[in-house]
Amino acid sequence: MSAALLVLNTGSSSVKFRLFALDEALTLLAGGKVEDIGTGASFKAGLAGAAPQAVALEGADNHDSAMEAVLNWLDAQPQDWQLLAAAHRIVHGGERFTAPVALDQAAMDYLQSLSPLAPLHQPHNLAGVRALARRRPGIRQYGCFDTAFHARHGALFNRYALPDSLFERGIRRYGFHGLSYDWIAHQLRHHHPKLAQGKVVAAHLGNGASLCAMKQLASIDTTMGMTALEGLPMGTRCGNIDAGAVVYMVKGLGMPIEDIEYQLYEESGLKGLSGLSNDVKTLLASSDPKARFALNFFALKVAQQIAAMAVSLGGLDAVVFTGGIGENAAPLRKQILAHLAFLPPFGHLVIAANEEGCMALEIQEHFAKELL
Missing domain, CATH: 3.30.420.40 (ATPase, nucleotide binding domain)
Incomplete structure (x- = not known):
C-alpha cells in the first residue's frame, strides 16, 4: 500500500484536487475537479496519464458535498493507496505563517481573521479544510500559503508610505501567487x-x-x-x-x-x-x-x-x-x-503553472519525517 498526499485548491464554486504518492519523486496518481458548486455542479477526474472523465454527481450544493464526491471517487479506485495527509492552498498567511503549517484550531482561527484581506479566496480555502475534517478526521491537514514566498521582502518593498502605527497594525504589503512563483523558481533551478x-x-x-x-x-x-x-x-x-x-x-x-x-x-x-x-x-x-x-x-x-x-x-x-x-x-x-x-x-x-506540484514539494520538504 502506497502512502498518498491529497492536494486541494478550494475556491468559491470549485474543488480542485491532485493525489501524489509520498515517494521521492512525488509521483502524480490522480486528479480532477468539481466545478460550478451550487449551480449545476459537474465533476471530472482521472488517474494520472489518462484523460479526465465525467463522474456522476448527485448534486453538489456546497463544499461539503463536493468534498464527499471527491473522497468517494478516490475510495472507488482500485489502486492500493493510503491517504495520509492533505495540503490546502490558502491565499493569505498573514505575518505569522511564512512556511507550510499543520492546521490546528489555533491556526484556523488566525487564518479566519485574515478573511477580510482576501474575501474572494480565504473563506472558501478554509471551508475546504473544514469539509475534509468532517469526513476524514484522522487525516493530517496542512496549509500552504500564497503569501509565504514573499515573506522576506525588505522594508522598501513591504511598506506603504503610512505611519508606523498603521504598519504595526498589519497594514503592509504581503504579495500573493507565491505558490505559482515558487514553482517557477523550482523549474528555473532545474531546467x-x-x-x-x-x-x-x-x-x-x-x-x-x-x-x-x-x-x-x-x-x-x-x-x-x-x-x-x-x-x-x-x-x-x-x-x-x-x-x-x-x-x-x-x-x-x-x-x-x-x-x-x-x-x-x-x-x-x-x-x-x-x-x-x-x-x-x-x-x-x-x-x-x-x-x-x-x-x-x-x-x-x-x-x-x-x-x-x-x-x-x-x-x-x-x-x-x-x-x-x-x-x-x-x-x-x-x-x-x-x-x-x-x-x-x-x-x-x-512555464506552465503547477501550484499543486509546488504544494506537494513543500509538504515533502517540511513534513516528510512525520508522515512516513
Whole structure:
C-alpha cells in the first residue's frame, strides 16, 4: 500500500484536487475537479496519464458535498493507496505563517481573521479544510500559503508610505501567487540554471494577475500588496486605484462599503472595462471596440509594471509567463513584449503553472519525517 498526499485548491464554486504518492519523486496518481458548486455542479477526474472523465454527481450544493464526491471517487479506485495527509492552498498567511503549517484550531482561527484581506479566496480555502475534517478526521491537514514566498521582502518593498502605527497594525504589503512563483523558481533551478542566477520577472497572468521580481530565485518585489486587489488589472478586480477615489465613493457618492467592495472585486478589471466578459478568449474573439480597449489596457499596465519590477531588480534577464492568460494568450504576450522593446535585450519563456506540484514539494520538504 502506497502512502498518498491529497492536494486541494478550494475556491468559491470549485474543488480542485491532485493525489501524489509520498515517494521521492512525488509521483502524480490522480486528479480532477468539481466545478460550478451550487449551480449545476459537474465533476471530472482521472488517474494520472489518462484523460479526465465525467463522474456522476448527485448534486453538489456546497463544499461539503463536493468534498464527499471527491473522497468517494478516490475510495472507488482500485489502486492500493493510503491517504495520509492533505495540503490546502490558502491565499493569505498573514505575518505569522511564512512556511507550510499543520492546521490546528489555533491556526484556523488566525487564518479566519485574515478573511477580510482576501474575501474572494480565504473563506472558501478554509471551508475546504473544514469539509475534509468532517469526513476524514484522522487525516493530517496542512496549509500552504500564497503569501509565504514573499515573506522576506525588505522594508522598501513591504511598506506603504503610512505611519508606523498603521504598519504595526498589519497594514503592509504581503504579495500573493507565491505558490505559482515558487514553482517557477523550482523549474528555473532545474531546467534553466543560468536564469536561476539572474534577474527575472515572473508574470502570473490569469483571472488573478500579478508580477514577481526574482533575483537568484528569491522574491524581491511583487505587484500585489496587503490584499489581492492591488497591482495589475485582472479579470474582475481593478488593480491599482487612487485611494482617494474610494474615499470619494464613500463620502461623495454615498456608496455603502459592501457595494464598493463588490464593484472593485467583482465588476472591474477586464469585465468592467469591456462591459462584456472577464474571459480573454471571449475578448480576443470579439469585434467590439471595448473588448480591444480592455485588452490594450491590460497589456499596457502589465508592461509598465514589468518595467517597474526591473527597477526593483536593477536589470532584467528574462520575463517568465505563467497562468491561464500568460500560457495561452500569445497575442497578449506579444503585445506586452512589444511595449518593452525599448529595453536592453532580455529573454522570455512560458512555464506552465503547477501550484499543486509546488504544494506537494513543500509538504515533502517540511513534513516528510512525520508522515512516513
